[in-house]
Amino acid sequence: MFNIFDSSNLDLLKAEADKLLKKTLNRHVKLAVTGLSRSGKSAFITSLVYQLCEQSDARNLPFVESIRDSRFVGAKKIPQTSLHVPSFAYTEALGSLFDDQPCWPNSTRSISELRLAIRYKPEEGLLSQLSDWNTLYVDIVDYPGEWLMDLPMLSLDFAQWSRMMAELFENEPRKSASKDFIEKVRLLDLNGLENERLLQALSKEYSQLLIKFKNELGLSLLQPGRFILPGELEGAPILQFIPLMTGIASADLESIEPGTNLAALVNRFEEYKSRVVQAFYDDYFKHFDRQIVLVDCLDPLNAGEQSFSELQRSIELLLQSYDYGKNNLLHRIFSPRIDKLLFAATKADHVTTEQHKNLTLLLNNLIEKSRKDIQFEAIEVETMSMSSIKATENGFIDHKGETFPCIKGVTIDEEQQHKTVTLFPGEIPKDLPTGEFWQNNPFKFVCFEPPKKIDKSLAHIRMDHVIEYLLGDKLR
Ligand SMILES: Nc1nc2c(ncn2[C@@H]2O[C@H](COP(=O)(O)OP(=O)(O)OP(=O)(O)O)[C@@H](O)[C@H]2O)c(=O)[nH]1
Ligand SMILES: [Mg+2]
Incomplete structure (x- = not known):
């Protein structure tokens, strides 16, 4: 007891x-x-x-x-x-x-x-x-x-999202890079019978554009994010939709004919939002x-x-x-x-x-x-x-009798070789740069490799x- x-x-x-x-x-x-x-x-x-x-x-x-x-x-x-x-x-x-x-x-x-x-x-x-x-x-x-970047999609319906994307695509640098794609989307028969192969091809082209915008143009407002990195959803129809560049009113979404291309786009968009984005947010x-x-x-x-x-x-x-x-x-x-x-x-x-x-x-x-x-x-x-x-060391260099601050670190050059460089990378503007500023001050900040550390300190x-x-x- x-x-x-x-x-x-x-x-x-x-x-x-x-x-x-x-x-x-x-x-x-x-x-x-x-x-x-x-x-x-x-x-x-x-x-x-x-x-x-x-x-x-x-x-x-x-x-x-x-x-x-x-x-x-x-x-x-x-x-x-x-x-x-x-x-x-x-x-x-x-x-x-x-x-x-x-x-x-x-x-x-x-x-x-x-x-x-x-x-x-x-x-x-x-x-x-x-x-x-x-x-x-x-x-x-x-x-x-x-x-x-998918999280902001949660508050939009398909029409609102399409309008936001269309506005982005109407402006440079997206506009010139996506002329063919925009034309194809314009020609899509929204009320025609759902064309699985066509939607698949268009969404593939859209994904490739997003990847190009990211890697070549340095853009960040890229939706849907899983089109760039699909993870386990690679090849799933839930990733096969595109924004409409023609514009569509939210009210039009209420009277969609089932079985049409438009119905497929809206369904997939909503499914993507609830199954992928909402789940990511909730979890x-x-x-x-x-x-x-x-x-x-x-x-x-x-x-x-x-x-x-x-x-x-x-x-x-x-x-x-x-x-x-x-x-x-x-x-x-x-x-x-x-x-x-x-x-x-x-x-x-x-x-x-x-x-x-x-x-x-x-x-x-x-x-x-x-x-x-x-x-x-x-x-x-x-x-x-x-x-x-911290991948660089700080120091000073003398140039024509004047002393300037500098950093020293290892970069990878055009031939993919590691190279130690000492440089003054440039000034950071404290205010948001304006149009004229961009023209007169091209920035060229260099990336550095992590420093070699025998003592395993970071x-x-x-x-x-x-x-x-x-x-x-x-x-x-
Ligand atoms: N010099 C320096 N470079 C850094 C530092 N943090 C990140 N980087 C550089 O930025 C790159 C991206 O860093 P990550 O930590 O992978 O960035 P992330 O946000 O996890 O990127 P994703 O996984 O693609 O979303 C690295 O490969 C480095 O080149 C830092 O503290 N110092
Ligand atoms: Mg990461």
């Missing part, structure tokens, strides 16, 4: 009570790492885990309060809770970065998850009296950036409570005016799909909402240190409209420039500021 006065049972009870207390005191954060394709999400996640698990000392992460105050016990990657989702390929990513010939991890092709456990001593106060240490669990999801994006939005401003500056202004529009559209606000205590208990949001201009190591301030200001200007809307919902918002993995720029902003209060 269970005797409560028996000392071994008392120990057992105490251990159970301790366990329960720990469970109550432990904290959770679901961190949304948001960013368009190539913005640096996977590099950021890899660096975040490495900084916290392997390099969590005050020399490397001086701005993280719990580390500075010696309350940070340690961090490690632990098994994630969703067993049906592949794990983030952390070991493989580190393998590429620490290879004899270091290279960046591959572009992401499907979804993956990761869970971090961070053990810390609570600050002086009630929590510190209840427990020696607590654990903060951080859940992170990685996914192809292309899929993210991964709905429950975040902290968010970092990574923005690569440098590639679009290199690509030119249209690419840069499309980056701005894409970010605005994207942020409208998140559920900010309604963040009072009751709401948070029943349905967590993002309460802190960080915009980070990535790859700051591509420019000299004194340009970091301009990079942050440029990002601030880029997101100004969204920022105002979000702050209206009383969300804490911050902007900074950072680099998850240098960064302001990852400690990022960590403190996103997790600091949870580690108190």
